[in-house]
């Protein structure tokens with residue numbers, strides 16, 4: 001799929017202003033430049049940023065409530081899905097602050113540059129979420145290609161006192177990870193198929209109890 005078709009496809013699924021498309025083009029440019037020295041995205045996806053990363057990431061916006069104030073993106077890497085959601089929230093004038101958590105200092109420098117150039121309502125936090133003393137006071141989390149599902153659930157359950165919602169992108173092993181996790185957890189979730197891949201899903205967990 002060539003780049004123009006990818007941009008058209010993105011715009012068909014998520015209608016945004018011309019200004020927002022220009023912002024995403026700037027993001028793409030910064031990403032391609034930084035990716036020469038940093039391992040931000042896989043080589044196989046370099047020519048498919050709009051489809052594999054932008055369109056894939058933006059799907060999380062469908063799980064965000066209108067009155068929600070913050071969203072924490074765990075292990076954001078190149079900013080996925082957090083910064084893409086931030087771009088779309090800005091387009092839709094949703095006052096949502098995205099907290100981007102990333103343990104790699106080099107990636108954090110890149111992420112801060114994108115936030116500053118695109119003027120996004122996001123805080124980039126250089127933090128290893130597994131640090132013993134670290135905990136969250138936030139209630140809504142998103143994770144894409146961060147850790148296996150059981151690990152994500154354990155981590156959030158242990159560190160988030162006010163948990164309301166977890167949005168997780170599941171790849172082709174995701175369903176078996178979820179099945180594995182349900183041996184130890186009582187999980188209530190809604191699921192929707194990804195528009196970018198036949199074997200991927202996005203789930204929204206609204207209840208998580210240890211069995």
Ligand SMILES: C[S@@+](CC[C@H](N)C(=O)[O-])C[C@H]1O[C@@H](n2cnc3c(N)ncnc32)[C@H](O)[C@@H]1O
Pocket residue numbers: 074075076077078079080081101102103104107127128129130143144145146
């Ligand atoms: C496979 S990448 C996925 C990045 C992005 N979410 C995506 O979908 O492309 C996982 C990211 O999580 C970060 N990470 C891994 N463990 C972490 C931790 N304990 N705390 C914070 N970030 C972490 C890594 O540095 C890496 O950037």
